[in-house]
Amino acid sequence: MNKIIIIGAGPAGLSAAITIAQNGEEVLVLDEYMLAGGRLLGQLYEEPTGNWWNGITESENLYEKAIQLGVDIQLNTSVYDMEKQNNQWIIYTDNGTYFTKNVLLATGAAEQPFAIPGWTLPGVMSVGAAQVMTNVHRVKPGKRGIIVGVNVLSSAIAMELQLAGIHVKCITLPKKTKLAKESGDPLEVMNSLLHVSHMAPSKFVQLGSKLMKNDLMKKMGISFYPKNGIKMWDIPIMLRKAVIEIYGDKVVEGVKIATITPDGEVVKGTEENISADFVCITGGLYPLAELAAIAGCPFYHIEELGGHVPLHNEKMETTIEGLYVAGNITGIEGAKVAMSQGVVAGFSILNHIQDGKFNNDIEKSIKEIEQTRNSAYIQFHPNVEEGKHKLKKHWENYIGKELCKMVK
Known part of the structure; x- marks a missing residue:
């Protein structure tokens, strides 16, 4: 079985891995850090409900759930290049080369x-x-x-x-x-x-x-x-x-x-x-999207999302078949939004592999992203909705141009 590869073991990557593994597909998660969790690891704050959001605890829960489901998580593994040949992605790391038909980039954000x-x-x-x-x-x-x-x-x-x-x-x-x-x-x-x-x-x-x-x-x-x-x-x-x-x-x-x-x-x-x-x-933070650029994904600078983001739709699909994105690579938001996006990306990958079986799950999980975003305690960019609207317009324009090319 061809494993689905997820690059990034943060909240988006782990949530996607869990979603995919729960539905019978094998997953390999690669991350350069020694611990899974990404930016979740450093988070600690009290929510309006009086409950404490402890990023280390949340990371451990996601990690343990993924491991129990059989997800292969390779830490201390840096991905330095990727390319597509004959409908297959080749992922180059300092611990070897991997092959897959479906890749999720959940690489997160970096400080500037x-x-x-x-x-x-x-x-x-x-x-x-x-x-x-x-x-x-x-x-x-x-x-x-x-x-x-x-x-x-x-x-x-x-x-x-x-x-x-x-x-x-x-x-x-x-x-x-x-x-x-x-x-x-x-x-x-x-x-x-x-x-x-x-x-x-x-x-x-x-x-x-x-x-x-x-x-x-x-x-x-x-x-x-x-x-x-x-x-x-x-x-x-x-x-x-x-x-x-x-x-x-x-x-x-x-x-x-x-x-x-x-x-x-x-x-x-x-x-x-x-x-x-x-x-x-x-x-502040900016989307860490170098691998998407290497893969050939088009980009747009959207200030409301924190900088340059790879072009993608609500299903977390990019313009390149078999390439998906989730988390802060799509725009700077909180960990809970990233987790919701990871679920959507997971269902989108499953939908691609299993012939449209997960359309309802995708629609439901997209709505959950909006609910999570609207109730977020911390919002890094107050006009994120406007940024997402701009991105949607760019996607529609891109798809429209591609359709025109096909007609010609």
């Missing part, structure tokens, strides 16, 4: 940090690295840290670091540069911050966010925003100060910050030093 003077000092890391060190390896990145970059990812991880007894002194902006882009623009940052205000324990912050309904109110909010920030989880969120340098003799000793105008310009003479023994830099 930005350069700050001093960012090569030991003690500077991405915010995701600090999350994994703390939640997975149980090693504190330091005692007193500063997070540079205010977004959904940094807000959620800052809360997790605080829970682990790590003092996050503040979350602040980077200096506005071409590389930092919107990350250094207070108004743009406020727009993203408003979408995690429901996570704040402060009722004042939650109420204030509801008043920011239009651009005028947002501009007023930035103009009168306290220069020392507003606290969330006892962490000052600074939208009117920016880090202009990370300093230290051989290791991180602190950062130099300065007051900035509502437009993000540094106010000269306002520089001051804040001591710290580690610094996290975050510019």
Whole structure:
């Protein structure tokens, strides 16, 4: 029997593997990391219901279920190339070459940090690295840290670091540069911050966010925003100060910050030093889609989805027969959405193999994605629905052009 290959053992990949194995097909899952779970591994937060979402526990449950169903999971295995020959995919890894007719890319996302003077000092890391060190390896990145970059990812991880007894002194902006882009623009940052205000324990912050309904109110909010920030989880969120340098003799000793105008310009003479023994830099996440590019899948840049995403439809099918995608490669969203997408991809692959037997399951699971997305506690991109609509239009246009070619 020709095994279906899934690249990526995160929430999307494991959910797809379970779906496929439950319906009688053999599955091989490849992942370069030493543990299954992907970005699930670092997640820990309290949901509105009062229940705790523990990514390690969720990962272990998915992994154990997959193993019990006979899924072959090969960890510590890097995929460096793939190509299609004679209706068969050839997958090249550092542990050998594999062949299959159906591949699911569930490669997830990567962080995109930005350069700050001093960012090569030991003690500077991405915010995701600090999350994994703390939640997975149980090693504190330091005692007193500063997070540079205010977004959904940094807000959620800052809360997790605080829970682990790590003092996050503040979350602040980077200096506005071409590389930092919107990350250094207070108004743009406020727009993203408003979408995690429901996570704040402060009722004042939650109420204030509801008043920011239009651009005028947002501009007023930035103009009168306290220069020392507003606290969330006892962490000052600074939208009117920016880090202009990370300093230290051989290791991180602190950062130099300065007051900035509502437009993000540094106010000269306002520089001051804040001591710290580690610094996290975050510019958000982007879809990790290099393998889809190698496979020849067309791409579109959709800001609402986090960057360039491979063209695909609601069934997680790409334009190339036998190639499917699921999870953050399709757009940056939470783990629960990724799991739902993995189920859809699994049914789509089964449907292709077993002659349309799973059409009803596909339709049902597509609706479950929407329900999961609408109820998501954390939304990395507030306009994800608009992004999905743009992607659907691109798909329709592409299919229309291909049909025209066939007619000609």
